[in-house]
Amino acid sequence: MKKIEPKLPKGMRDLEPGDMIIRNRVLTLIKATFEKYGYEPLETPALEYWEILTGKYGQEAERLVYHLTDHGGRHLGLRYDLTVPLARYIASHQHLLKPFKRYQIQPVWRAEKPQKGRYREFYQCDVDAVGSASMIVDAELIALTVEIFDAIGFKNFETRVNNRKILQAMVQAAGIESGRSADVCQSLDKFEKIGWDQVESELLQKGYTRPQISVLGELRLFSGDNFTILSDVEKILGGIPVGDEGIQELREILECLAAMDVEQKHIKLRPTMTRGLDYYTGPIFETFLTDRTFSSLGGGGRYDGLVGIFSRETIPASGTSFGLDRIVAALHEIGQEQTGSTTTEILVVLFSTELKSEAISLVSRCRKAGFRSELYYEPVKLRKQFSYANQKGIPLVLLIGDVEAEEQAVQLKDMKNGVQETVPLQNLEERLSEKLKRGKERS
Amino acid sequence: MKKIEPKLPKGMRDLEPGDMIIRNRVLTLIKATFEKYGYEPLETPALEYWEILTGKYGQEAERLVYHLTDHGGRHLGLRYDLTVPLARYIASHQHLLKPFKRYQIQPVWRAEKPQKGRYREFYQCDVDAVGSASMIVDAELIALTVEIFDAIGFKNFETRVNNRKILQAMVQAAGIESGRSADVCQSLDKFEKIGWDQVESELLQKGYTRPQISVLGELRLFSGDNFTILSDVEKILGGIPVGDEGIQELREILECLAAMDVEQKHIKLRPTMTRGLDYYTGPIFETFLTDRTFSSLGGGGRYDGLVGIFSRETIPASGTSFGLDRIVAALHEIGQEQTGSTTTEILVVLFSTELKSEAISLVSRCRKAGFRSELYYEPVKLRKQFSYANQKGIPLVLLIGDVEAEEQAVQLKDMKNGVQETVPLQNLEERLSEKLKRGKERS
Known part of the structure; x- marks a missing residue:
């Protein structure tokens, strides 16, 4: 028998005791907070039918889904995220009591090009409420986010909040046709990273006019407390129906957060934040450290179109996700992690x-x-x-x-x-x- | 777009909040006890190279490993158990501090014929100590088993203990060649389920003689406390070197358990127990409810040959495994489960x-x-x-x-x-x- 090299497949890793101890500490806090807000645990199988997983994430992403054939010749895939399995679960439980509030913490698999800090198997920690259009849902998701990052031990972080409807209204206000909204957002999304000058030249290159770009850029200039920013936004976008909707939703969220007594310094209204090109339809939120250049530690938003995908109905839903690997990396980086390398005392x-x-x-x-x-x-x-x-x-x-x-x-x-x-x-x-x-x- | 049925692949299941709450309660107790005994958490990836997984479980089992090809054309498999990944981990960490005491709680996948209560994805909860030949290891594994089942809420259970060396010695004492030991054990293993008469006729059919079978059967008759049984075993098998070894090991374990103050009623020496045809080489143990006909809720033993498989050395190891699905089923069956269907209060x-x-x-x-x-x-x-x-x-x-x-x-x-x-x-x-x-x- 030839000697077999005890190697791991590319992009895979062992989570050794030292890693696991930190991860378990973080996950215990996350779970306890989810449950404190009335969310309940759910797990779905790693393998789903191929047709469940495909046609949901876009062509490029779909190439990253691991495919296999079961022993009866059926095509299966390893789950790519926890949202499509949630949609499948909702569709197969027609009489589920709503709102259905679940959290789900399980690994997902993506055949990405391996690179530093990016793995082909990683945990997602998702929390979603399905079946309610109330803005209290979104406010609670923001509140529990702040509570979790605070409990983990972060001091300098902020959860940035916006609404896709604000972005839509802004595109309208700039006189850009709504079909190009995604294209505009793709550039705007880079603002925090590369600054306005670069966003501006990218938009110019894409063929937008200076007056259009100037309208888009106005929103970035507002400062002050969140309610002040919201009033300033209203001065520009008020009267555009989708803008009024977005503003009203954000005002409701801010009021709920005040009633919940969430520390104001951790909540930051950012009317230019777009949060990628995902499936969001309303409020969006994303958490960053304010004293480091770490990327997002987690985020989410309202996505009223996706959960009903298998049942072909529109089911309101909102949720957020915590990036366990990034949180652990951030804890190491800021030297907050006090846990030793063993649990034994x-x-x-x-x-x-x-x-x-x-x-x-x-x-x-x-x-x-x-x-x-x-x-x-x-x-x-x-x-x-x-x-x-x-x-x-x-x-x-x-x-x-x-x-x-x-x-x-x-x-x-x-x-x-x-x-x-x-x-x-x-x-x-x-x-x-x-x-x-x-x-x-x-x- | 045609409507996609929101179905699960055969043998797969969702673990809904009601299931998860019980499972989490059990897992929390199991993990806390593992850590109390100085075992630390480890996780390995779901996907391993195909050549790591194959050639370890026997041909029939190997057919049940899910196979896939990654995007670079490498052959991968979904892990079939947690022991081979442990062996791979040990071999790739040559300078690991010994004893290495780890626990690992993760799903495994087997393309089994789906049947009631048997799934193609299920959790294994394994705890193993690698690198020590001391019988204290085995005694601690038995002690933590009793502690866990007690904490979960079971009243009437026993952890049965034996040693593969006793079985070897018995085969010798019966004048059967050692090469047929597995064949004999396969029949003996059924004793608890089908009774001695049936085991006897099976052995007769296999061609063993009445005098041989009568020697094998003697061990089942011993009763009384564990030390008494052990002395009686010694009267028959004492003097056969491998028997003396086995008896000495069991005596050490019983003494350790006494020093640990483990409740005697939960420990039962069973000199006929064989625990399947697995890779065990020394003490073996398995836990059953005594007032129900449930099958084993978990078990393990010493397996000095397996962990070194990739490094081609013999590394002493002992471990045990808890059957989460069976434990949960048993809790439902005995009506012990008080947890409601929600975590929300x-x-x-x-x-x-x-x-x-x-x-x-x-x-x-x-x-x-x-x-x-x-x-x-x-x-x-x-x-x-x-x-x-x-x-x-x-x-x-x-x-x-x-x-x-x-x-x-x-x-x-x-x-x-x-x-x-x-x-x-x-x-x-x-x-x-x-x-x-x-x-x-x-x-």
Whole structure:
């Protein structure tokens, strides 16, 4: 048998304990917040029928869907996102109680050209409400976004808010035919990254006139608080029906956010934000760090056309998505990530074969008190056992040797500062709680 | 565009909120216990190179691996289990600190014939320690198994324990050549299901002699506590080197379990248990309900040959696996599952458009206190809003109408008994905590 190289396919990765610990911490916060807002978990299978997945994402994207044939010759694909499976789920449950509020956190697969930080398998964390046209939905999605980024530990971030209807009205106001709206938005979308001068020359190149471009550019100049910006927008776009709609929707969202007591500094109205070329039809929102040049950490919006695609009806829907990989990268970048490389808090040393029972009792006692604890399995040299704790980043080591067994005590070593102390067994849990800075009961 | 049927591929399923809530509860307990024993999370990609996955599971199993070709023409497969990916991970990390203790909870795919309760995509929950030959590892795996099933809420279960070396020694004692050991074990494995008489006639049919079969059968007769059974086994198999080894290993495990204070009634030595035809080489264990005829809820054992398959060395390893689908099915069957169909605890009614801000403030306040709360988004008839709570199984409904807004109070309705009461806003959190039977702070 020839030796097989233990390699991973291109664009794939293992998520090692150090990665998983951060990811799990973030996901736990995200899930808890979703549920606090009344969203419930859903999972769909990785494999869907080929015809479900295709014809939804555009030709270029569709090339990235992994295809396979099942053993009965049916064509299947690996899911490309979580939105089309949601639409399929909605269509196959005609009598679903509405609004249907679900969150879904699962990997998706895309056969993209591998490049730094981009993988062919990655998690999407989506939260969507299906069946309500109320702007409270959109306001809640923004509120939970702010709550999540705050809980994760980001200080300087803002969730930018706009409405596709504002963009439509702006195109109208500039006297550009609505059919070219996507073309205009594609250029506008780059404003935050490349600045207005470059957007302007791109639009000129595309054949738009200076007066047209000047109207489009007006919206970027507004500043002040969100309600002020909205009034200024109204001065330009008021009277254009789709503009009035968009303004009214945004005003409602801002009012809801105020009633929810969401910190104003995290919400920023940006009338030029377009959020790509996606399927959005109303309010859109996207979160960025304000002190780094990271791209979006997540975003979403209202998309009243997509969820009904299989049932051929228009079902109002709004949702948002969190970019787990980008959030984790941002945490590393800003040095906010305090989590170590291990979940284990205590290593119990195996002093000798004779004292095996004592060591086992000790580690069991630590676990019963809720501490994540490991026992070294072989009675090898103590130096090797301490080095294991050190290399793994386990903060505390407990040792029960002959003297300690005699005296009903243990040696406790703090691996961070090297300080060692004798702790009477009767004070064990109390001392460990102090050292690990937390209440005794935690399981 | 022709209408596409929103169907799922055969053998695939959606995990709806009601399913997910139970699964998440079980998985949270499993993960917390794994970490309490010093195991750390790992995830590997769904897609592996075809040559990694094949040649490991036997021809019949291999037919069940989903195959696909990536966009560069490389052959890939969807992972069939979590053990081969672990072996691949170990081989590609030569300098990994040992023991490497990881848990991995991810779906696997098998193109099996769909049948009731068997799916083509299902989760495996594996926990394995790689790099230690110590019997403490195996004892800890048994201890954490008992702890998990106890925490989930099972009362009547036992983890059966044996050692492949006992089976080998028994085959020797019966005077059967060791090459036929698998053949013998295949029949013995059915003992618990079909009884000894049938096993006996199967063995006779296979050509084994009555004296041989009588030796094999002796082990099933032993009873009493585990140490007694072990002594009785020793009377028969003692002196056969592999038997002595197996007995010594089991004795060590039983001693460790005693030092860990694991409840004895959950541990049952079963010298006839073979645990299929898998790759095990030492201790094996498997958990069953004792008051139902459910099949195994999970099991594992020591497999010193498999993990080193890609590095061509023998690396000691032991691990166990929890059958999430079977655990959930068992919980339904014994009626232990108390979880409702929703995670949401409170529905706040939207009384009128005029009182929207008040309703929003109220739901925000509930969320800040850590209650999972939903706001009804449209000011429709109250009957419809209450019916929504009722259909979803949300236990409490809060209403703030004109009178309540005036009086700084809310109406609280308990949906289980229909009782409605007026609660002053200042007592809100306290009363909700009482109704939901828990401490106020929980986020």
